[in-house]
Amino acid sequence: MQLLPIPAFTDNYIWVLHGTQRALVVDPGEAGGVMDWLKQHGLQLDTILITHHHADHTGGAASLRETTGARVVGPTGEPMPEPLQRVDEGDTVMVLGLPFQVIKVPGHTAGHIAYYCPDVDGKPLLFCGDTLFSGGCGRLFEGTPAQMLNSLDRLSALPDATQVCCTHEYTLANLKFAQAVEPHNTELAAYMAQCQALRTQNFPTLPSSILVEKQINPFLRSRQAAVRQAATVHNPLASNDDVSVFATLRAWKNVFK
Numbered sequence: 001m002q003l004l005p006i007p008a009f010t011d012n013y014i015w016v017l018h019g020t021q022r023a024l025v026v027d028p029g030e031a032g033g034v035m036d037w038l039k040q041h042g043l044q045l046d047t048i049l050i051t052h053h054h055a056d057h058t059g060g061a062a063s064l065r066e067t068t069g070a071r072v073v074g075p076t077g078e079p080m081p082e083p084l085q086r087v088d089e090g091d092t093v094m095v096l097g098l099p100f101q102v103i104k105v106p107g108h109t110a111g112h113i114a115y116y117c118p119d120v121d122g123k124p125l126l127f128c129g130d131t132l133f134s135g136g137c138g139r140l141f142e143g144t145p146a147q148m149l150n151s152l153d154r155l156s157a158l159p160d161a162t163q164v165c166c167t168h169e170y171t172l173a174n175l176k177f178a179q180a181v182e183p184h185n186t187e188l189a190a191y192m193a194q195c196q197a198l199r200t201q202n203f204p205t206l207p208s209s210i211l212v213e214k215q216i217n218p219f220l221r222s223r224q225a226a227v228r229q230a231a232t233v234h235n236p237l238a239s240n241d242d243v244s245v246f247a248t249l250r251a252w253k254n255v256f257k
């Protein structure tokens, strides 16, 4: 199987996984780039996986379905381009012969889901939409800090080798914030240099991995002493429990420049 991101809009990625004949795509905010790519590579679109209802993740789904006959799969409880197969926490959806487990990860939106396959050619694979980004996490449009922290805890518990396919190229901006939180994190500094080199050549910084995110992402590190301390310095009035620390980090990132 081959995995690659098709760039869309200013900083979206539409992930493609394909074998020799059939492909799946994730969160196609637009159809044109995907159709061109499928034609160039002589591939049939089998399935469209959708993580949440935002237009930059769903906008191309209806057109792709009509043109290719692909099946659309998306979360229960969110407005979606009907008709589609609705899936929820605990469901497993078979795509291209691979079992993708549905993990409900509310926070960015109320019904956001992620798709996890434990073994794609020997490696685990995660499509996490706008929940987990490299070095960051999605904004809390519909959920609470407690929900998002719980969602990220669940993703963080996946195997270290899991390839993390996020929907946006936000990595460098996220790492700038991460360095403000943890200026002495040497793994973070090394990762920043590596990502800067990739972006200089216009290469994606993704997929990341769960191991890397646990080392460098402040939103997966909110229980680390250095991160807690930075949050307390930023907002001395906030409580010191896990959810409050996480909420402080998320609010801090919202205004960070």
Ligand SMILES: [Zn+2]
Pocket (backbone or CB within 6 Å): 052, 054, 108, 130
């Ligand atoms: Zn979104």
